[in-house]
Amino acid sequence: MKYELDDALKNKDLRDAAVELLFQLADDDFIIAYRGSEWLGLAPHIEEDVAFSSISQDTMGHAAMFYQLLSDLGAGDPDHLAHARPAAERKNAILLEKVNGPGTYLNEPHYDWAFAVVRNYFYAQVKKVKIESLKNSTYQPLGEAAVKINMELYYHLLHWKTWFSQLVSAGSEARIRMEAAMEKVFDELEGLFTMGSQADELTKHNLIDSEEALRTKWMQLMSPVFESLDLKMPAQFGMESGNGRNGEHTSDLQTALDTLGEVYNSDPAASW
Amino acid sequence: MMRDKIIEALQAVKDPEIDSVSIIELGMLEELEIGADTVLIKLLPTFMGCPALDIIKNNVIKAVSTIEGAENAEVKFIFHPPWTSDRVTEMGREKLKEFGIAPPPRHIAETGEWQADCPYCSSTYTTMENLFGPTACRSILYCKSCKNPFEAMKPVSTLM
Numbered sequence: 261m262k263y264e265l266d267d268a269l270k271n272k273d274l275r276d277a278a279v280e281l282l283f284q285l286a287d288d289d290f291i292i293a294y295r296g297s298e299w300l301g302l303a304p305h306i307e308e309d310v311a312f313s314s315i316s317q318d319t320m321g322h323a324a325m326f327y328q329l330l331s332d333l334g335a336g337d338p339d340h341l342a343h344a345r346p347a348a349e350r351k352n353a354i355l356l357e358k359v360n361g362p363g364t365y366l367n368e369p370h371y372d373w374a375f376a377v378v379r380n381y382f383y384a385q386v387k388k389v390k391i392e393s394l395k396n397s398t399y400q401p402l403g404e405a406a407v408k409i410n411m412e413l414y415y416h417l418l419h420w421k422t423w424f425s426q427l428v429s430a431g432s433e434a435r436i437r438m439e440a441a442m443e444k445v446f447d448e449l450e451g452l453f454t455m456g457s458q459a460d461e462l463t464k465h466n467l468i469d470s471e472e473a474l475r476t477k478w479m480q481l482m483s484p485v486f487e488s489l490d491l492k493m494p495a496q497f498g499m500e501s502g503n504g505r506n507g508e509h510t511s512d513l514q515t516a517l518d519t520l521g522e523v524y525n526s527d528p529a530a531s532w
Numbered sequence: 533m534m535r536d537k538i539i540e541a542l543q544a545v546k547d548p549e550i551d552s553v554s555i556i557e558l559g560m561l562e563e564l565e566i567g568a569d570t571v572l573i574k575l576l577p578t579f580m581g582c583p584a585l586d587i588i589k590n591n592v593i594k595a596v597s598t599i600e601g602a603e604n605a606e607v608k609f610i611f612h613p614p615w616t617s618d619r620v621t622e623m624g625r626e627k628l629k630e631f632g633i634a635p636p637p638r639h640i641a642e643t644g645e646w647q648a649d650c651p652y653c654s655s656t657y658t659t660m661e662n663l664f665g666p667t668a669c670r671s672i673l674y675c676k677s678c679k680n681p682f683e684a685m686k687p688v689s690t691l692m
Contacts, residue, residue, distance in 0.1 A: 307661065307662040307664075307672075310662055310664050310665065310666070310672075311662060311663065311664035314664040314665070314667075314668055315664070317581040317583070317668060318579060318580065318581045318668055319581070320581050321579065321580030321581025321582070321668075322580055322581070324580070324581070325580055325611070404611060404612035404614075405611060407612070407614050407690060408580065408611040408612075408614040408615075409580070410690075410692065411614060411616070411688045411689065411690065411692055412579060412580065412668075412688070414644070414692040415663060415664070415686070418644060418663070419663060419664070
């Protein structure tokens with residue numbers, strides 16, 4: 261069974277489930293793209309500056325696509341959804357909102373490249389697993405968006421996997437820092453797989469595979485990489501700072517929203 | 533015929549970032565719906581986050597607005613079917629080369645690797661400098677034969 265936009269608009273149960281899932285997908289991409297954009301001019305070398313900003317731009321494009329699908333379902337104006345929703349309404353995983361490191365973009369940015377590589381690689385692989393699942397979503401517009409996103413995601417994943425493998429296999433300080441970053445990311449990784457309090461609703465309509473299926477698939481895909489680099493994967497992933505899908509967030513998110521929404525909020529009616 | 537006139541006008545709308553190539557040659561036009569007093573132009577975006585989309589949209593409207601019956605043309609970006617780099621026409625491929633950009637490679641190895649010939653000297657003796665380039669759809673390469681850096685349009689395919 262496949263549902264088009266009209267079907268979803270007629271079936272409140274289905275519509276609400278699609279909206280919930282789309283907010284999770286949109287908010288994840290939105291905040292990780294913002295964190296990526298904060299690296300502009302600070303990445304390890306100029307080629308990486310070009311690559312990372314391109315990836316962040318694509319990812320923001322994906323968020324925009326999801327916000328548009330939300331708007332089609334009557335959830336509101338896409339710009340408003342992106343810029344004006346308070347932190348407590350956001351559904352992104354907490355892992356993605358965490359700051360890049362101490363300092364700010366303008367003042368003493370001591371950002372952690374190992375954390376950036378691990379977070380982005382693990383996220384890109386989670387996103388790939390979700391996108392593959394979404395290609396078969398019962399909600400047709402989401403399935404079509406997934407096909408489009410997948411083509412761009414291919415390059416993101418390739419990029420982060422290369423960084424990850426090279427830094428880990430470099431040994432000495434690089435490996436130590438990568439292992440520390442992995443520990444930090446694994447402590448929150450479960451937040452990417454969880455679908456929050458409405459998880460059952462999402463799987464009931466076959467909008468996406470279950471949390472467990474997605475997690476298992478991710479572990480299957482990552483295991484050969486971990487093995488080849490002699491790394492250990494923990495048996496369980498954490499969600500130490502809370503569940504972002506349920507609106508729980510850290511102050512990092514609020515600070516990010518204040519910064520990125522500053523221009524928009526100065527005149528929400530302006531046309532850009 | 534009105535359809536021909538619109539296509540001719542769209543042929544004049546170039547990619548704002550590669551001004552030798554039209555949106556038709558890039559394979560962005562998917563559908564042209566001509567109603568009694570409405571024209572709906574459905575375009576496929578190349579990359580979703582492409583900042584040129586709004587500019588293209590405005591340029592399309594401007595280009596067709598002088599055609600009788602198309603004054604109120606509407607442009608819609610759709611993503612189904614997805615744009616793939618196979619949609620670039622033969623003419624488009626030639627014009628990309630004129631601009632110094634290698635057209636998207638037709639073959640991608642199972643490993644995901646691909647090669648592009650130098651648009652200046654046609655040598656295949658090239659290396660990838662950066663998969664990501666100045667715009668989302670391009671990569672940066674270097675020709676070891678003529679010693680020129682150049683860009684290539686990235687292959688994008690639903691098979692990836």
